[in-house]
Amino acid sequence: MRHVLRSLLLLTVTVLWLTTPLAAKPLNLIILHLNDWDKMDSAGRVASVIKAEKAKAAENGAAVLVTFGGDMISPSLMSGIDQGAHMIELGEAVGIQYGALGNHEFDFGPEVLKQRLAEADFPWMSSNTLVNGKVFPGLDGSQLVEIDGYKIGIIGLTTPETIFLSSPGATVTFTSYAEAGQREVAALKAQGADFIIVLSHGGEGLDRELTRTLRDVDLVMGGHDHLARTVYDGRDMTAAAGSQGEFVAKVTLTIDRVEKRGKTSLVWSPAFDLIPTRNATPDATVQAKVDGYLATLDKELGQVIGSTSIELDTRRASIRSVETGFGNLVADASRAATGADVGIANGGGIRGDKVYAAGTELTRKDILSELPFGNSTVKLELTGAQLRAVLENGVSEVEKGAGRFAQVSGMVFSYDASKPAGARVVEVTVGGKPLNTAGTYTLATNDYVAGGGDGYAVFKKAKVLVDGDAGGLLAGQVIDYIKAKGTGGSKVEGRITRLD
Numbered sequence: 001m002r003h004v005l006r007s008l009l010l011l012t013v014t015v016l017w018l019t020t021p022l023a024a025k026p027l028n029l030i031i032l033h034l035n036d037w038d039k040m041d042s043a044g045r046v047a048s049v050i051k052a053e054k055a056k057a058a059e060n061g062a063a064v065l066v067t068f069g070g071d072m073i074s075p076s077l078m079s080g081i082d083q084g085a086h087m088i089e090l091g092e093a094v095g096i097q098y099g100a101l102g103n104h105e106f107d108f109g110p111e112v113l114k115q116r117l118a119e120a121d122f123p124w125m126s127s128n129t130l131v132n133g134k135v136f137p138g139l140d141g142s143q144l145v146e147i148d149g150y151k152i153g154i155i156g157l158t159t160p161e162t163i164f165l166s167s168p169g170a171t172v173t174f175t176s177y178a179e180a181g182q183r184e185v186a187a188l189k190a191q192g193a194d195f196i197i198v199l200s201h202g203g204e205g206l207d208r209e210l211t212r213t214l215r216d217v218d219l220v221m222g223g224h225d226h227l228a229r230t231v232y233d234g235r236d237m238t239a240a241a242g243s244q245g246e247f248v249a250k251v252t253l254t255i256d257r258v259e260k261r262g263k264t265s266l267v268w269s270p271a272f273d274l275i276p277t278r279n280a281t282p283d284a285t286v287q288a289k290v291d292g293y294l295a296t297l298d299k300e301l302g303q304v305i306g307s308t309s310i311e312l313d314t315r316r317a318s319i320r321s322v323e324t325g326f327g328n329l330v331a332d333a334s335r336a337a338t339g340a341d342v343g344i345a346n347g348g349g350i351r352g353d354k355v356y357a358a359g360t361e362l363t364r365k366d367i368l369s370e371l372p373f374g375n376s377t378v379k380l381e382l383t384g385a386q387l388r389a390v391l392e393n394g395v396s397e398v399e400k401g402a403g404r405f406a407q408v409s410g411m412v413f414s415y416d417a418s419k420p421a422g423a424r425v426v427e428v429t430v431g432g433k434p435l436n437t438a439g440t441y442t443l444a445t446n447d448y449v450a451g452g453g454d455g456y457a458v459f460k461k462a463k464v465l466v467d468g469d470a471g472g473l474l475a476g477q478v479i480d481y482i483k484a485k486g487t488g489g490s491k492v493e494g495r496i497t498r499l500d
Contacts (some may be wrong), residue, residue, distance in 0.1 A: 019229070026256035028062035028152045031197070032095075035069030035223030038104060039088055042245030043290050044282025047094040048274055049248050051283060051452050054095070055464055062252070063147045066095045069223030069240060070102025070158065070201030073116050075351050075372035077301070077365060078293055083108045086293050088119050093286045098143060100156035100199035101126040102223060106166035107373055113140050117132040124220045125156025125199065128180035131172050141423040142184045143192060144191050150255055153196040155217075157181060159206065159224055164455055165348075165403070167448060177206050178213055194266050204229060204238065211236040218268065219251065230272045233422075237270055247274040281332060291429015301365035306454045306482040308489045312356040314370055320347040321398055322498070326356075326370065327407025328490035331444075333481035334474060335409045338379040338466060340444035342410035342430060346392060346454050349446060362488045364479055365496035373474040375446035376468035380459060384437040388425060389458045396421035396455065398498075401462075404454035407496075411435075414497040425498060446474050 032050055050066060056066045072091055073084025084105075091099070101124060105113050110131070117124050117138030121211055125143070129136045143154040159165070159175040168174075181198065190198055195218050200207050203225035210217050211233075220238040222229075228242035230249070251270040257264055282290075312326045313319070327345055335343030346444035352370040356362070382390075394406025395415045413428040429433035447468035449456040482488040 001323070008380075013292075022488075025148075026254050027148050027257060029147065029150075029152070029253045030057050030064045031221060031249075031251040031253070032061050032064060032066045033066075033069060033239065033251070034094075034096070034245060035201070035241050036071045036102070036226050036243035037068070038071055038079065038084075038087060038246050039244050040072055040078060040086060040290050040293060041096060042277055044091045044284075044287030045277040045280040046245040047283035047286035047386045049277050050095050053248070053275070054281075065152070066097045067097035067154075067197070067199055067221050068096045069199055070100045071104040071223060072099070072102065072463050073113075074076055074104045074107035075373055077297060078368040080368050080374050080398065081297075081300075081371045084110050084116055085119060088116050090286065090289060092121050092439055093289060094301065097122050098154050098199060099124045099221070100201050101129055101139070101158045102201040103159055103165040106162060106168040106172070109167050109190050110136070110169045125154070126158040127155055127184045128160070128175040128177065129158050129162075129172065130175065133173075138173065142188055144193060150191050150194045153185075153191075153193035155181065155184045155196065155198045157198060157200050157202060157210075159202040167451070167453070177202060177210055181214050183212055185214055189216060192277035195253075195268065196218075198332065200224075204231075207208040207238040207240075210485060211238060213441070219253075219270075221249065221251070228274050228290045231272070232270060233270070233449055238274070239272060241274065242428060245277055247276055249273075250275055276296055297365060301363060301368060303364050304361045304366070304480055305360060305364060306486050306488050307361045308356055308490050309358060309487050310491050311358050312489045313352050314352040314356075314359075314430060315353055317351050317401065319350045319407070321377060322494050323494075323496040324407065325489040325492055326350060328409065328495065329481070329488060330371070330474070330478055330491070331407050331409035332490050334377045334444040334446070334476040336481060337377060337472060337477040338442075338444040339408070340442040340492070342441060342443050343408065344394070344443060344445040345407040345409075346394075346446070346449050346456075347405040348454060349375065350407075362482060363480065365369070367391070367479050367482070368475050369479065373446075373448065375448050375474045376465075377444055377446050377471040377474050377477060378390060378450040378464065378468050379466035379471065380443050380445070381440060382443060382458070382462040382463040384435050384439045384441060386458050386462060387430075387441055387443065388428060388435060388437060389422070390424045390443075390456065391415070391428060392422050393458065394453050395424050397475065402454070404449075404456065409495075413496075414499055416499040418500040447471070
């Protein structure tokens, strides 16, 4: 009986093979990709570039897919007001057709994300994002798109580090890329997928790992590391578009079926480009939407609150590696608002990525641009040993430019980055006195890191004196601090010293 069933199965497969027509001609497919695009300023230019590329593709008989690699609804100034709803509208307006979740999609918590997903008219995917073991509500499954007789599979994946980098909540989990990827690839192949694309928000390391370990993954369109990059090794390819719509990543694929000795196989070849948007004339319709949002911001947030007597540097490379005047300001403001002994501000929570010249007038808009996450301030009690562990975490990934880098107030410390992570802090003083590891200290920080974000698991063991509901908005405290002083920034004064 088993042999009969096997013969019937082979006959069925043979009939299907014989009755499945080969594509009449090769498929010319263009992927236009964005990632890490949460600030609206470039939307008009991005829309213009995509519109022009679609027009050229139509002239040449090519199909176009517009994809997104995660991080859209946060962080930005406007997202602090509408929790990212404007970026969903603008994403639709520029023509995005398929998106993968990024870690910042969870910045306002899972309930807000559910609202944003419900508002989108294009599918969002993340096959490794689960809630209570099931696919996160509002997400679509992997897609199978048929174009001119070819079946294109599209999978979405999100960095498992989201659990530390954002606020997904206690019931949301992120399985490994390998586990979810293998499952989705197998399912798509079973449906006849000819070519598989992964939209990945995991950075180049995870992207390359996917193509190395899952041979049926052909192309990974990435995000998360903010790099504009293309890598092709002759077998498979990864690409990403930088961040903030500075580029549109373009991958042009020629996909064909060839028959040899009675066997049919699929072959493909890529061409790729990174199209800069900075000189594009903005699309009038999309720019009108942007201008409307900017007018709202200017009206509500243009009030001057003070000026800075020193240069303030909030560039990503600075705020995540060295003491800065703005980092000192944020840590000082939270400490002053709570009366804590010390303050900690994670560099990744400061997002303006700019330099304010001495004498610059600061507005509410400036501060909310720098602190877009809507974080509250928390006051904790912890031991000196725990405080040292806090500082160790803060410098544990300084060579990677990680957002956990600690800007501090009320204390001074030195560290040696040549030593192993966890054993880098050399000397710590609090209030001018050596740290007492057996002593007790109060600390002000934001509710994100207080909940264990950015690797600050030690905070979860600390005693909560003032929680996020009672602590007040961090951005508001910084604004009040500047207004009270009449000036913004606290000069760089040797609070942090790197010894290596």
